Amino acid sequence: MKKNLLCACLLALSLTATAQDNHGYGASDGQFKSLSEEIAKLKKHNDMFNVYFNYAASAQVEQDASKDWSSRFANKQLRIEVKGNLTDKLYYRFRHRLNKANDAKSEDNFAKATDIMMVGYKFSDAWKVEAGKMCQIWGGFEFDENPMFIYQYSDMLNNMDNFVAGVTVTYNPVPTQEIAVEISNAHNEKFAEVYGQNAMYEDGNGLTLNQLKPARNPLTYIVNWNGSFLGNKLQTRWAWGIQSEARHKYSRMLFLGQKLNLDNLQWYFDYIGSFDSVDRLGIVSRDMQSTNPTLYNDNVWAAGVHYNSFITKLNWQFAPQWNLMLKGMYETASAKDITSLKDYRKSYGYIGSIEYYPVKSQDLRIFLAYIGKKVHYTALSGLSDYNTNRIELGFMYRIKAY
Numbered sequence: 001m002k003k004n005l006l007c008a009c010l011l012a013l014s015l016t017a018t019a020q021d022n023h024g025y026g027a028s029d030g031q032f033k034s035l036s037e038e039i040a041k042l043k044k045h046n047d048m049f050n051v052y053f054n055y056a057a058s059a060q061v062e063q064d065a066s067k068d069w070s071s072r073f074a075n076k077q078l079r080i081e082v083k084g085n086l087t088d089k090l091y092y093r094f095r096h097r098l099n100k101a102n103d104a105k106s107e108d109n110f111a112k113a114t115d116i117m118m119v120g121y122k123f124s125d126a127w128k129v130e131a132g133k134m135c136q137i138w139g140g141f142e143f144d145e146n147p148m149f150i151y152q153y154s155d156m157l158n159n160m161d162n163f164v165a166g167v168t169v170t171y172n173p174v175p176t177q178e179i180a181v182e183i184s185n186a187h188n189e190k191f192a193e194v195y196g197q198n199a200m201y202e203d204g205n206g207l208t209l210n211q212l213k214p215a216r217n218p219l220t221y222i223v224n225w226n227g228s229f230l231g232n233k234l235q236t237r238w239a240w241g242i243q244s245e246a247r248h249k250y251s252r253m254l255f256l257g258q259k260l261n262l263d264n265l266q267w268y269f270d271y272i273g274s275f276d277s278v279d280r281l282g283i284v285s286r287d288m289q290s291t292n293p294t295l296y297n298d299n300v301w302a303a304g305v306h307y308n309s310f311i312t313k314l315n316w317q318f319a320p321q322w323n324l325m326l327k328g329m330y331e332t333a334s335a336k337d338i339t340s341l342k343d344y345r346k347s348y349g350y351i352g353s354i355e356y357y358p359v360k361s362q363d364l365r366i367f368l369a370y371i372g373k374k375v376h377y378t379a380l381s382g383l384s385d386y387n388t389n390r391i392e393l394g395f396m397y398r399i400k401a402y
Contacts, residue, residue, distance in 0.1 A: 032361060032362055032363045032398075032400050047084055047085045048084040048085065048086055049082070049084045049402065050082065050083050050084050050400075050402065051080075051081070051082055051400075051401040051402040052080070052081040052082075052083075052398060052399065052400055052401065053078075053079075053080055053081075053397075053398075053399040053401060054077055054078070054079040054080075054081065054146065054148045054397075054398050054399075055077065055078050055079075055148075055396075055397050055399065056075075056076040056077040056078075056148045056394065056395065056396040056397070057073070057074065057075050057076055057394050057395065058073075058074060058076060058367075058369075058392040058393060058394025058395075059071070059072075059073050059074075059392070059393050059394060060072055060073070060074055060390060060391070060392050061390070061391045062388070062389070062390040062391075063388060063389040063390070064388055065386035065387070065388055075099065076148070076394070076396075077147060077148040077396075078097070078098045078099055079095055079096065079097050079098070079115070079147075079148070080095065080096055080098065081093070081094070081095040081096075082094045082095075083095075088122070089121055089122045089123070090119070090120070090121055090122075091119070091120045091121075091122075092118065092119045092120070093116050093117075093118055093120075094114075094116060094117050094118075095114075095115045095116045096113055096114050096115065097112075097113045097114075097115060098113070100112045100113035101113060105188040105189050105193075106188075106189050106190040106193060107185055107187055107188055107189050107190055107218075108133065108164060108165040108185055108188055110133045110165060110188065112163075112188060114133060114163075115133075115135065115163045116132070116133055116134050116135065116163065117132050117133045118130050118131060118132030118133060118134045119131060119132055125172065125175075126171060126172050126173065127169075127170070127171055127172075128169075128170050129167065129168065129169050129170075130167070130168045130170075131166075131167045131168075132165065133163060133164065133165045133166075134163070134164075134165075134166065134168065134184075135162055135163055136162040136163075136164060136166075136182065136184055136220060136222060136241075137168060137180050137182045137222050137224040137239060138160075138162065138222065138224070138239045138241065138253065138255050139224055139225075139226075139236075139237035139238045139239035139255035139256065139257050140237055140239075140255040140256070140257035140270040140272060140311075141235075141237060141257045141259050141268040141270055141313070142154065142157060142257075142268075142270050142311050142313065143157060143162075143237075143255065143257075143270075143272075144237060144257075146398070148396050148398065149396060151325075151327070151351050151353060151369050151371050151392070152349060152351055152371045152373070152390075154272070154309050154311050154329045154331060154349065155283060155307075155309070155329075155331050155333075155347050155349075156272050156274065156281060156307055156309040156331060157272075157309075159281040159282060159283055160281065161187065161188065163188075164184045164185040164186070164187070164188060164220070165184060165185050166182055166183055166184025166185060166220070167182070167183055167184070168180055168181070168182040169181050169182075176227065176228040176229070176232075177225075177226075177227050177228070178224075178225070178226040178227075179223075179224070179225055180222075180223075180224040180225075180226075181221075181222070181223055181224075182220070182221070182222045182224070183219060183220070183221055184219065184220045184222075185218065185219060185220065186215075186218045186219055186220045186243045186244055186245065187218065190214075191214035191215070191218065191246065192214075195212055195245075195246070195278075195299070195301060196298060196299035197299065198211075198299055199211075199212040199246075199299050199300075199301065200212060200299060200300045200301070201249075201278050201300065201301045201302070201303045202288065202296065202300060202301070202302055202303060202335075202338060203303050203304070203337060204303070204304065204335075204337030204338050204339075209300060210303075212246045212247075212249065212278060212301065213246060213247035214246065214247065215244040215245065215246055215247055215249070216247070217244055218244050218245075219243075219244055220241060220242070220243040220244070221241055221242050221243075222239055222240070222241035223239065223240055223241070224237075224238070224239040225237075225238045225239070226238075232261060233260065233261055233262060234258070234259070234260060234261070235258070235259040235261055236257065236258055236259075237255070237257035237259075238255060238256050238257065239253075239254075239255040240252075240253070240254050240255075241253050243280065245276070245277065245278045245280055246277075246278055248277075249277040249278040249303075250276075250277050251274060251275070251276040251277070251278075251280040252274070252275045252276070253272070253273065253274050253275075254271075254272070254273045254274075254275075255270070255271075255272050256270065256271045256272075257269075257270045257271075258270075264316065264317040264318075265314070265315070265316050265317070266314070266315045267312070267313070267314045267315070268311075268312065268313055269310075269311070269312045270309070270310070270311040270312075271308075271309070271310055271311075272307075272308075272309040272311070273306070273307065273308055273309075274305075274306065274307040275305075275306055276303075276304075276305040276306070276307075277303060277304070278301050278302075278303050278305075279301050279302040279303070279305040279335075281305075281307060282301075283307070283333055283345075284302040284305045284333050284334075284335050284341060284345075285300070285301045285302045285305075287333075287341070287344075287345065287381070287383060288300075288302050288335070288338070288341060290383070291340070291381070291382050291383065302335045302338065302341065303335070303337065304335055304336045304337040304338075305333070305334070305335050306333075306334050306335075306336065307331065307332070307333050307334075308331060308332045309329070309330075309331045310329070310330045310331070311327070311328075311329050312327065312328050312329075313325070313326070313327040313328075314326045314327070321356060321357040321358070321360070322354070322355070322356055322357070323354075323355040323356075323357070323365070324352075324353075324354060324355075325351070325352065325353040325354075325355060325369075326351070326352050327349070327350070327351040327352075328348075328349065328350055328351075329347070329348070329349035329350075330346070330347070330348055330349075331346070331347040331349075332345065332346055332347075333345040333347075339380070340380050340381050340382065341381060343378070344377055344378045344380065344381040344383070345375065345376070345377055345378075345381070345383075346375070346376045347373065347374070347375045347376075348373065348374045348375075348376075349371075349372070349373045350371075350372045350373075351369065351370065351371050351372070352369065352370050353367050353368065353369035353370070354367065354368050354369075355367045362397070362399075362400075363397065363398040363399075363400070364395065364396070364397045364398075365395065365396050365397075366394075366395045367392070367393070367394060367395070367396065368391075368392070368393050369391070369392045369393075370389070370390070370391055370392075371389070371390040371391075371392070372387070372388070372389050372390075373387060373388045373389075374386075374387040375387070
């Protein structure tokens with residue numbers, strides 16, 4: 001009776017939500033026991049139905065840009081995920097965030113809360129195709145990591161919108177090399193909802209604003225290469241893509257991710273560059289609007305924008321069930337044709353965390369972390385430097401329910 005009741009509860013939970021994929025340092029889902037197996041001793045006989053809860057919470061003490069300190073308890077992540085292999089060729093994945101809006105968006109008719117709702121088909125060991133709403137296949141290891149395990153994203157990734165509807169074709173010429181091509185929507189919403197009614201852009205002369213017009217085909221095109229070398233000790237995630245933002249206005253992005261993957265130490269270095277005819281990420285545009293809100297309202301966007309992001313992260317398992325995480329970020333932003341905003345912004349991020357894994361059969365970690373950030377502006381920009389600090393004590397738990 002107890003076993004039947006547990007199965008019914010797990011099934012009901014699985015039908016209400018979803019989560020995010022990647023997991024701990026080098027760990028796979030198969031290394032951890034599900035709650036159904038732990039409690040009811042249920043043995044799975046296939047891989048058709050898997051349920052995960054991704055939950056992270058912490059107590060936080062934070063200093064904001066105005067140098068005021070505050071404290072709170074916060075939910076960091078709450079996602080539910082259902083995925084499985086229906087046959088040796090057909091598979092599916094569905095994941096959902098419980099703290100996002102559930103209204104359907106105008107471009108793809110999906111809610112922002114739904115990260116992924118896709119099906120995939122493997123034609124052979126070399127070829128597969130996936131379609132539906134999914135995460136865009138940008139490279140880099142910060143981008144690929146489970147958001148639950150990210151204490152603070154880089155500025156660029158924190159402002160990206162990358163869960164969109166599309167189709168991806170993947171080719172593995174050999175087991176250690178993967179090449180993928182994806183075509184997807186550029187946004188979840190229509191042009192006017194992204195950039196505003198009567199959207200304009202500043203091309204640098206400061207006198208006349210120019211009209212932005214919707215793109216005829218607002219799509220994103222990405223080519224991705226994932227490589228594995230030296231017995232998977234060296235990994236790469238590279239990608240190049242172009243996104244249609246407006247009529248004759250594009251965002252081009254380059255991701256170059258490299259990772260050293262050893263038994264007790266993992267270290268990656270990512271470079272991300274964005275070259276935008278009109279400012280997709282919006283960081284420069286928001287700064288421009290704050291310098292002259294009379295001329296630049298929230299419908300006016302910067303043009304000729306370039307972002308650079310350099311990210312490095314180290315995980316070191318220095319003792320059984322313990323991990324040291326260190327992360328550094330350096331980022332720049334520039335609008336080359338606007339004198340006051342040319343090479344005007346530099347951002348520095350620095351994070352350290354001690355993580356403890358109390359239960360070997362569960363993907364649970366307890367952590368104490370420090371997160372710091374400093375932003376420096378040139379005098380010509382008219383903006384003021386600031387820095388923030390945060391200390392967190394909390395836990396992250398990827399619960400394998402079934």
